[in-house]
Amino acid sequence: MPRAAEDPALGEAERRNAAALMRINHCGEVCAQALYQGQALTSSSGRIRDALAKAACEEADHLAWSAQRIRELGGRTSALNPLWYAGSLAIGYAAGKLGDAWNLGFLAETEKQVEQHLQGHLDRLSPSDATTRAVIETMQREEAGHARTAEGLGARELPAPVKCAMRALARVMTTVSYRL
Ligand SMILES: [Fe+2]
Numbered sequence: 001m002p003r004a005a006e007d008p009a010l011g012e013a014e015r016r017n018a019a020a021l022m023r024i025n026h027c028g029e030v031c032a033q034a035l036y037q038g039q040a041l042t043s044s045s046g047r048i049r050d051a052l053a054k055a056a057c058e059e060a061d062h063l064a065w066s067a068q069r070i071r072e073l074g075g076r077t078s079a080l081n082p083l084w085y086a087g088s089l090a091i092g093y094a095a096g097k098l099g100d101a102w103n104l105g106f107l108a109e110t111e112k113q114v115e116q117h118l119q120g121h122l123d124r125l126s127p128s129d130a131t132t133r134a135v136i137e138t139m140q141r142e143e144a145g146h147a148r149t150a151e152g153l154g155a156r157e158l159p160a161p162v163k164c165a166m167r168a169l170a171r172v173m174t175t176v177s178y179r180l
C-alpha cells in the first residue's frame with residue numbers, strides 16, 4: 001500500500017471521516033472487480049481482454065489497499081458490497097455484450113468518473129492524513145491510466161444521458177456506503 005513518509009496522528013473526527021470515505025472507495029473497487037470480470041467474460045478480442053486483465057490486476061491492488069487502510073483507520077467495509085458486486089457484474093456483462101467499442105467506452109467513462117470522484121475525496125480529506133491521501137492519489141493516477149488505455153483501444157464516447165445515469169447510480173452507491 002502507498003504510504004506517506006510522515007504520518008501525523010489524526011483526530012477522532014478526521015479518522016472517522018477518512019474511514020467512511022475509504023469505505024466508499026473500497027465499495028467502488030469491489031464494483032470495479034465485478035465490472036472488469038463481467039466485461040472480460042463478454043469481450044471478443046484477445047488484445048482487449050489482455051488490457052482488461054492488466055487493469056483488473058491494478059484494481060485488485062486498489063481493493064486490497066482500501067481494505068488495509070480501512071483497518072488501519074479502525075473502520076469497516078460496507079455491508080452491502082455483495083449487492084453492489086452482483087449489480088456491477090450484470091452491468092459489466094451487459095456492456096460487454098454491446099461490443100468492444102461500447103464496452104471500452106463504458107470503461108473509459110467509468111474510470112474518468114472514478115478519477116473525479118477521488119478528487120472530491122482528496123478535497124474532503126484532512127490535509128494531515130498523508131497516508132490516506134497517498135493511497136487515493138495512487139489510485140487516481142492508475143484510474144486515469146485505465147481510461148487512457150480504453151481510449152487507446154478504440155473506446156466510443158458514450159451518449160450524455162448514459163453518462164448522467166452512471167453518475168446518478170454512482171451517487172446512490174457513494175451516499176449509501178458512506179453510512180452502511
Ligand atoms: Fe481502482
Ligand SMILES: [Fe+2]
Nearest residue numbers: 111142143146
Ligand atoms: Fe480503474
